Amino acid sequence: xxxxxxxxxxxxxxxxxxxxxxxxxxxxxxxxxxxxxxxxxxxxxxxxxxxxxxxxxxxxxxxxxxxxxxxxxxxxxxxxxxxxxxxxxxxxxxxxxxxxxxxxxxxxxxxxxxxxxxxxxxxxxxxxxxxxxxxxxxxxxxxxxxxxxxxxxxxxxxxxxxxxxxxxxxxxxxxxxxxxxxxxxxxxxxxxxxxxxxxxxxxxxxxxxxxxxxxxxxxxxxxxxxxxxxxxxxxxxxxxxxxxxxxxxxxxxxxxxxxxxxxxxxxxxxxxxxxxxxxxxxxxxxxxxxxxxxxxxxxxxxxxxxxxxxxxxxxxxxxxxxxxxxxxxxxxxxxxxxxxxxxxxxxxxxxxxxxxxxxxxxxxxxxxxxxxxxxxxxxxxxxxxxxxxxxxxxxxxxx
Amino acid sequence: xxxxxxxxxxxxxxxxxxxxxxxxxxxxxxxxxxxxxxxxxxxxxxxxxxxxxxxxxxxxxxxxxxxxxxxxxxxxxxxxxxxxxxxxxxxxxxxxxxxxxxxxxxxxxxxxxxxxxxxxxxxxxxxxxxxxxxxxxxxxxxxxxxxxxxxxxxxxxxxxxxxxxxxxxxxxxxxxxxxxxxxxxxxxxxxxxxxxxxxxxxxxxxxxxxxxxxxxxxxxxxxxxxxxxxxxxxxxxxxxxxxxx
Ligand SMILES: Nc1ncnc2c1ncn2[C@@H]1O[C@H](COP(=O)(O)OP(=O)(O)OP(=O)(O)O)[C@@H](O)[C@H]1O
Ligand SMILES: [Mg+2]
Numbered sequence: 001x002x003x004x005x006x007x008x009x010x011x012x013x014x015x016x017x018x019x020x021x022x023x024x025x026x027x028x029x030x031x032x033x034x035x036x037x038x039x040x041x042x043x044x045x046x047x048x049x050x051x052x053x054x055x056x057x058x059x060x061x062x063x064x065x066x067x068x069x070x071x072x073x074x075x076x077x078x079x080x081x082x083x084x085x086x087x088x089x090x091x092x093x094x095x096x097x098x099x100x101x102x103x104x105x106x107x108x109x110x111x112x113x114x115x116x117x118x119x120x121x122x123x124x125x126x127x128x129x130x131x132x133x134x135x136x137x138x139x140x141x142x143x144x145x146x147x148x149x150x151x152x153x154x155x156x157x158x159x160x161x162x163x164x165x166x167x168x169x170x171x172x173x174x175x176x177x178x179x180x181x182x183x184x185x186x187x188x189x190x191x192x193x194x195x196x197x198x199x200x201x202x203x204x205x206x207x208x209x210x211x212x213x214x215x216x217x218x219x220x221x222x223x224x225x226x227x228x229x230x231x232x233x234x235x236x237x238x239x240x241x242x243x244x245x246x247x248x249x250x251x252x253x254x255x256x257x258x259x260x261x262x263x264x265x266x267x268x269x270x271x272x273x274x275x276x277x278x279x280x281x282x283x284x285x286x287x288x289x290x291x292x293x294x295x296x297x298x299x300x301x302x303x304x305x306x307x308x309x310x311x312x313x314x315x316x317x318x319x320x321x322x323x324x325x326x327x328x329x330x331x332x333x334x335x336x337x338x339x340x341x342x343x344x345x346x347x348x349x350x351x352x353x354x355x356x357x358x359x360x361x362x363x364x365x366x367x368x369x370x371x372x373x374x375x376x377x378x379x380x381x382x383x384x385x386x387x388x389x390x391x392x393x394x395x396x397x398x399x
Numbered sequence: 400x401x402x403x404x405x406x407x408x409x410x411x412x413x414x415x416x417x418x419x420x421x422x423x424x425x426x427x428x429x430x431x432x433x434x435x436x437x438x439x440x441x442x443x444x445x446x447x448x449x450x451x452x453x454x455x456x457x458x459x460x461x462x463x464x465x466x467x468x469x470x471x472x473x474x475x476x477x478x479x480x481x482x483x484x485x486x487x488x489x490x491x492x493x494x495x496x497x498x499x500x501x502x503x504x505x506x507x508x509x510x511x512x513x514x515x516x517x518x519x520x521x522x523x524x525x526x527x528x529x530x531x532x533x534x535x536x537x538x539x540x541x542x543x544x545x546x547x548x549x550x551x552x553x554x555x556x557x558x559x560x561x562x563x564x565x566x567x568x569x570x571x572x573x574x575x576x577x578x579x580x581x582x583x584x585x586x587x588x589x590x591x592x593x594x595x596x597x598x599x600x601x602x603x604x605x606x607x608x609x610x611x612x613x614x615x616x617x618x619x620x621x622x623x624x625x626x627x628x629x630x631x632x633x634x635x636x637x638x639x640x641x642x643x644x
Contacts, residue, residue, distance in 0.1 A: 115625030330604075346489035349450050350499060350550060351477035351506040360502060364533070 012091075014117065022111035024354050026050060029105040036068035038257055041284045041316050042224065045368045046198070046347045048170050049140050050105070053113035054079040058136035061164050066190070072128040075118060079134065080141040082118045090146050106200045110142050117144025117174060125155035128375070135163035135171045135197060144174040147187070150207065151180035158378055160190040161199070162221070168196035175203040176342040179211040181235060188373050190382065193221035195250060196255075201227045209235030209264070216373040218382040218398035219246035219254045219275075220389070226255040233260070233295070244273035248281030248313070249393060255284045260294035260302070260339035262328075271302040274369050276362065277313035278390070278399050286318040291325045298328040306336040307365060309390070309399040345364070356393050362390050403428045403589025404558045409459035411441075411448045418444045420614035422459070426558070426589035431580060433592045433600055435625065436611030437633045442593045443486050445611070446560045450483045451476050464557040465486030478507060480557030484547035484564050486593075491534040496526070496546065499534055500553050503600040512555065520552030523579070540567030548579055559583065560591045565599040597625040613640040 006010070011019045031048065032039040057078035067074055076083040120129060125147070133143045149155045163169055179185045187204070193199055199222050204212055219225055231240055246254045254277075260269050275283045306315035319332035339361055347357035364385055373379035393399045402425050409422040420443045426432050426583060445628070448457045451473040461468050463542050468476045491499075504513035521527060526549045535543050544564055551559055561580070565573050580603050583590055592599065600608070608624040609616045617636050618624060 341492050342489045345452055345473060346485070346491065347499070347502075348473035348476055349483055349485075350554065351474055351503050353474050353506070354472070356502060356506065357474070360494050360498065361491070364491055367493030 003145075011232060013374070019112055022108050023113070025108045026105070026112050026258075029108055032104050036284045037286070038228070040286075040354075041282065042226070042253060042255060048105070048109075048198075048312035050109040050113070050170070052138075053109075054081075054137065054139035054141045057081040057083065058139075061134050061136060066160055066378060066381050067130065067132060069381075070130045070375075072130065073124070074130045074132055075120075076132045076134065077118060077145070078145045079097050079136055079139060080143045083343040088119045088121075090119055090144065099203070106172050107202065110138075110144070110174055112200070112285075113140070114142035114144050114172075114174070117146045117176070119146045119148060120155075120157065120226075121148035122150060125149060125153065125157070128156040128158070131157065131159045132158060133161040133173060135161075135169045135193070136165065138165050138167040138169050140170040140172070142172050147175075147177040147185065149177065149179045149183040149185050149211075151155065152182045153180070154184045154186070156186040156374065158188040158190065158375060160378075161193060163193045163197040164196070166196050168198070168223070171197060171199040173199060173201040175201065177205045179205065179207050179213060181208040182210045183208065184212040186374050187216075188375065188378055189215070189217040189227075190378060191217070191225055191227070192221045192385070193223075193225060195221065195223050195252065197222055198224040199226065201225075203229040204232070205230070205240075206232045207235055207238035207240065207267075210237040211235055212238070213240040213242075214372070214374070215240065216243045216369070217245070218370070218373070219244070219256070220382070220385050222252060222254065224253045224255065225258070228257040230259045230261060231269070233262045233264055233269065233298075234262040235267045238264055239268040240270075241372070242269065242271040243365050243372040244275070245382065245386065245388055246273070246275040246283060247366075248275070248277040248283050249279045249389055249398075250281060251279070252281045253284070254281070256286070256315050258285070258287045258302075260287070260289045260300055262289070262291040262298040262300060265295065266297045267295060267300075268298070269300040272341055272369060273304045274306070274366055275315060276307035276309055276365070278393050280312040282313070283315045284332075285316065286320070288320045288322060288344070289330050290326050292332070293324045295299060295325045296327045298325065298330065300328070300330040301332065303333045304333070305365075307362070308336060308338055309393070358394070359387060359391060363387055401428070402426060402432070402462070403464060403483050404591070405460070405462040406449070407460040407542075409445065409448060409457070409461060409486050411457040411598070413455055413456040418455070418614055419448060419457075422615050424591075424609065426591060428589055429584060429586045430606040431592065431603055432607045432609060433594055433603075433605040433610045434611050434616075434626065435628055437637065440611050441614045442594060442611055443562055446483050446593065449476075449560060450481065462625055474506070477554075482551055482554045482556035482559045484544075484551055484559065484561040486562040486566070488535045488543045488547055490536045492536050494534055495531050496534055496549070502518060502548075502640070503553060507538055508554070513528045513553065516553050516555055516572040517578045524575075525547050531581050541569060544576070545570055545572065548576055552579070552585075556588065558589050558591070560593070562593045563595065564592065565594055565596060573599055574602055598628045610636055614638045
């Protein structure tokens with residue numbers, strides 16, 4: 001294994017300049033306000049320690065079932081640094097395209113302190129890639145991945161995120177992708193931070209003409225884990241299927257802000273997120289389907305279903321529509337509620353104890369999204385993690 | 400001798416609404432009984448109260464193979480040998496029939512016959528395409544009933560209550576279900592069919608037909624009772640029940 005050089009050493013001049021500029025802005029920026037809709041419901045009363053950024057990677061975490069079960073290439077990003085120094089990093093052009101619309105504290109900090117996003121493109125996407133993103137210490141880290149799917153090709157990428165330190169860390173991950181004309185990206189994101197980590201992930205996917213995205217996200221870990229996603233349906237005929245499964249316990253907050261921006265004509269999106277919360281956990285889903293004037297013949301749907309498994313837990317589910325075109329089909333559904341009594345009764349009438357009946361119901365609830373994770377090892381791992389959380393809570397009388 | 404099912408003075412209400420008002424029924428092992436009665440007379444409520452559904456305030460006695468089940472939880476009643484085929488089987492998204500039968504086997508570790516019954520009943524009812532689908536989800540009315548019959552075959556209970564198992568079935572399916580019920584007839588089991596149609600009783604030799612009106616059994620007799628009902632409806636019974644209460 002090669003070790004990456006310390007932050008800044010490999011910087012191209014454009015990167016150094018931008019880094020310096022962003023770093024100069026950071027001190028003046030304050031924590032976002034929860035009065036802003038996009039930060040609503042969160043507890044941001046903590047010190048993000050953004051200048052305590054990692055200057056070098058810590059010792060990598062051991063391989064686990066996902067890594068050992070993976071048949072293709074594995075790329076590790078430890079504390080923001082790619083452990084394989086030969087991997088290309090982001091270039092000025094690819095980065096500029098994806099500079100975000102907002103400049104908040106976390107975006108500025110990412111610009112200032114990230115060692116640079118790993119770029120996956122061309123041949124490297126010929127076979128499925130697993131990206132193992134690790135936060136190993138208590139430093140604040142800024143891992144980045146950029147996936148450039150060439151026109152007409154298929155790519156399959158799993159990004160999993162995990163952390164090691166009990167002292168607590170802040171991670172600001174950034175995931176960007178440009179899916180070329182008539183190309184397809186199959187992306188799974190498995191968020192498995194430990195319960196001391198706070199993560200503020202930003203993801204932006206831009207779809208070309210007839211380009212397709214399938215995204216399956218599983219949110220399991222994190223004290224506070226946020227994923228702010230934009231999918232820009234720029235190309236005519238582009239389409240996406242977006243699945244999400246999240247399970248919060250203890251004091252976890254799982255926060256999803258999904259924005260579907262339909263710009264081209266004839267674009268299509270199906271979004272389906274399912275979550276459960278127990279103990280004092282909170283989940284937030286705010287989704288926006290935005291259809292520009294140019295987005296005629298858009299078909300876009302979002303559904304978010306939530307199970308509340310204990311009385312102290314809560315789920316916010318806020319789907320929104322913003323439609324500027326007149327010839328579109330869209331809709332949204334959202335629900336928050338307990339386990340279904342009739343299902344429990346039916347399963348018990350077949351001889352299952354109430355605990356087993358509820359386990360089956362919880363498993364079934366998530367199956368409709370977990371079954372869309374393309375890699376079987378990853379899907380089974382997510383299934384097992386979710387049910388283990390629930391069964392432990394049952395055993396300890398927390399649900 | 401122990402009977403398959405002995406129900407005595409079963410009463411059930413929801414809030415102020417009394418639904419079962421002293422329901423009595425005895426089904427000996429090896430017999431198949433039919434219960435007929437107008438809509439809303441409480442037939443499904445009887446089935447649910449016997450199964451232990453928590454919506455109802457219930458009292459009375461119900462013995463399954465000699466075991467008092469009132470006071471037991473729903474799953475304990477199932478494991479005591481009670482099976483209910485639901486009039487409206489519940490959909491369980493994301494859970495397959497195979498997963499359910501697997502769990503049923505795990506719930507009854509002493510019963511080693513599950514694998515064989517799964518194979519046999521599945522073959523008999525051509526269940527293969529349904530076993531890997533979500534339970535009851537998107538099934539037609541008749542397919543749901545078939546799925547319930549499949550689970551009955553897999554469960555191998557001591558008492559089976561089949562609530563309108565013949566509703567929504569095409570002619571061939573009614574015959575198939577009837578044949579399966581006749582095959583079930585065994586000194587180890589007692590069967591109760593709740594039905595609106597004497598049609599299924601043409602293929603099943605019901606040992607007794609009971610008429611249920613306004614929360615209780617008002618008449619019991621042989622198969623001829625079904626023919627009388629077919630000709631005259633429930634009007635006479637309903638008038639009698641109204642003047643009695
Ligand atoms: N959970 C419930 N809540 C409120 N009312 C109920 C409930 N269950 C049953 N009832 C009422 O009790 C009465 C009996 O209902 P039940 O379903 O037992 O009738 P049934 O004889 O099975 O009718 P059908 O032939 O239409 O299936 C009806 O008036 C019904 O509305
Ligand atoms: Mg009924």
